[in-house]
Amino acid sequence: MLNALTLLVLCQFAGEVIARFIGLPIPGPVVGMVLLLAGLVLRERYNGAAPPAELRSTAGGLLSHLSLLFVPAGVGVVTQLGVVGRNLLPIAVAIVVSTFLGLVVTGWVMQRLSRAEDL
Amino acid sequence: MDKLFHLWVYLETTPLLGLAATLVVYRFAVMASRAAGGHILANPVLLSIGTLVLLLLATGTPYAAYFQGAQYIHFLLGPATVALALPMYSNLARIRRSAGAILPAILAGSATASLSAMLIARALGAPREVVVSVAVKSVTTPIAMGIAEQIGGDPSLAAAFVLITGVSAILLAGPSLWLAGIRDPRARGLAGGTAGHGLVTAHMLLTSETAGAFGGLAIGLNGLITAIIVPLLATLVVR
Numbered sequence: 001m002l003n004a005l006t007l008l009v010l011c012q013f014a015g016e017v018i019a020r021f022i023g024l025p026i027p028g029p030v031v032g033m034v035l036l037l038a039g040l041v042l043r044e045r046y047n048g049a050a051p052p053a054e055l056r057s058t059a060g061g062l063l064s065h066l067s068l069l070f071v072p073a074g075v076g077v078v079t080q081l082g083v084v085g086r087n088l089l090p091i092a093v094a095i096v097v098s099t100f101l102g103l104v105v106t107g108w109v110m111q112r113l114s115r116a117e118d119l
Numbered sequence: 120m121d122k123l124f125h126l127w128v129y130l131e132t133t134p135l136l137g138l139a140a141t142l143v144v145y146r147f148a149v150m151a152s153r154a155a156g157g158h159i160l161a162n163p164v165l166l167s168i169g170t171l172v173l174l175l176l177a178t179g180t181p182y183a184a185y186f187q188g189a190q191y192i193h194f195l196l197g198p199a200t201v202a203l204a205l206p207m208y209s210n211l212a213r214i215r216r217s218a219g220a221i222l223p224a225i226l227a228g229s230a231t232a233s234l235s236a237m238l239i240a241r242a243l244g245a246p247r248e249v250v251v252s253v254a255v256k257s258v259t260t261p262i263a264m265g266i267a268e269q270i271g272g273d274p275s276l277a278a279a280f281v282l283i284t285g286v287s288a289i290l291l292a293g294p295s296l297w298l299a300g301i302r303d304p305r306a307r308g309l310a311g312g313t314a315g316h317g318l319v320t321a322h323m324l325l326t327s328e329t330a331g332a333f334g335g336l337a338i339g340l341n342g343l344i345t346a347i348i349v350p351l352l353a354t355l356v357v358r
Binding site: 005008009011012015025026028029030032033034035036040041051055056058059060062063064066067068069070071072073074075076077078079080083084085087089090091093094095096097098099100101102103104105106107108109110111112113114115116117 | 124137141142144145160163164167168171172174175182186187189192193195196197198199200201202203204205206207208212213216217219220221223224225227228229231232233235236237239240243244245246249253256257259260261262265266275276278279280281282284285286287288291295298299301303305306307309310311313314315317318320321322324325331335337338339343344346351
């Protein structure tokens, strides 16, 4: 767990440094995710080894409670209750309809363009 | 009574209260969700956020005081995002094989969501800052806040819209994808990650690792695509 957590935090740290340094509009953790993925691919290519069991179990633990991690930021909606309340109808309709359209359009294009045998 | 008051004053100044409240409320929300047979309205995130917002309002606790404790949970979002590399690694062969479909799908979904959100908000008479901030609602919070600031929106309002979108997408994803006949886990994951960022991805990851992997991929790519196209779309809608 210690090694895995250290690796995850180091990837995030490196991602943060790279994103700021190049001025990428992507958050550091997303760059960190790409770095870790690249590391795992290289490890497999040159070592023939799968990801370490420790990393898999720590990552699995974090990801199985991923929803919890969104709660603190989500409660932040409390600071915007005034604006949201004053514009409730436009905000609710805009978000619900556009989210529905976004889901269906993305899913439809993806399903049309990808072949079933590639699954 | 006086003693209790002093205890409350002390607890309010420590991060322990916000941290404990978040964990306990979430734990009960998971129990309630199971008791409700996993009904979509009994979603643990929705229940937890609703309960904590009511608690903060009822006790008059400022969000900053709550976040002082809750930030320790919030911080883990970074390492957890990095950890999404593992489901992606397990699905890498699948991702490579459908690489040609992924970019057009995200581009179409991202443009549709941003444009329709802005046009609807404008048509229903929302003020300019709302119209601009709602354009970034489908991407992960840090990207949304950055773009909102750049195009003259309000970053904290954008963060609230990101949350409302994530919760809506959790509720909408099942029925809408089913109605549209979208059963492929790759398409479901990509749609969830593009329209509803990490909140939906976290939700989908529980039932399908493949959907979770494509969701994680969509969060990153959609963030990048949105950062490029939304400033252009915003100048078309608002001038």
